[in-house]
Amino acid sequence: MQAKKPLLPDIEKPPHAPRIPRSSMIMEENDLIEYINRSLDEEEEFHFLRFEFLQRLNIVRLQLDLVRLKGRFQREKRTTIQDLEALESTLQKYATAIRNYQFLKSKAGLQKAETRKRKLLLQRYFQSRVKDQFHSHYCYFHDAEQRIDPLRKALMRNMPAFLAFSSEERMDRSREYSEGKAPREVSAFVDRLTRFLVAMTGAIFLVVPMFIMTLHQSQTKSLITVSVFIVSFALIMALGVRVSNVEALISTATYAAVLMVFLGVNNP
Secondary structure: OOOOOOOOOOOOOOOOOOOOOHHHHHHHHHHHHHHHHHHHHHOOOOEEEOOHHHHHHHHHHHHHHHHHHHHHHHHHOOOOHHHHHHHHHHHHHHHHHHHHHHHHHOEEEOOHHHHHHHHHHHHHHHHHHHOOOOOOOEEEEEEOOOOOOHHHHHHHHHOOHHHHOOHHHHHHOHHHHHHOOOOOOOOHHHHHHHHHHHHHHHHHHHHHHHHHHHOOOOHHHHHHHHHHHHHHHHHHHHHOOOOOHHHHHHHHHHHHHHHHHHHHHHOO
């Protein structure tokens, strides 16, 4: 008699991924195309989600893998080719994740009102299929705004668009230009106007106090005039022009020295 083969336990087959009906796939593709067409028609610039949670999760996971590898190497005092290959792969993924995260962080973020608008648009088109919330940091593809001093920023915001926009940005952002929005880059006209205003301000801060101290000479009046103009000059350097602490200190001290020399000459 042949020995009976032992019965193998029933192995539960992994469940198949639910098949998405073709009609649903077609509807989703139509929504995607409609969403992109709306974006091309109504938006000059596109946006993306930075996925801050996922980026940090990926970096921390790779950190933990590297910590485990380091601990095992130190405990066992030896390694294999496979271990070194795994280490090289993990280090490469770790460096890539950091570079990607740093790159995404450098992109300009949307304001709260604009973020709310983009989130509602995504929910309107895709919420019924994604089933998750579109909570993340929303960013543009261009880099974050360069550091612009308050004077240039005020001129860019308040001047007419045909003067505030450079020719290159006028072509790249024609929709924002036609709507009268503020530019992102400093045009040549705004830059030259700012330099002229700064130069004229410096001249005024020298001529006006000297003129005041010359008329009806009085030591008390001269001291008050010098003090008021030095404080005003320091405030303008701190709030109106973007300079370092050392540059602000040197400029204010130089200006104060010039006024004090004139005060000493004018009131012997």
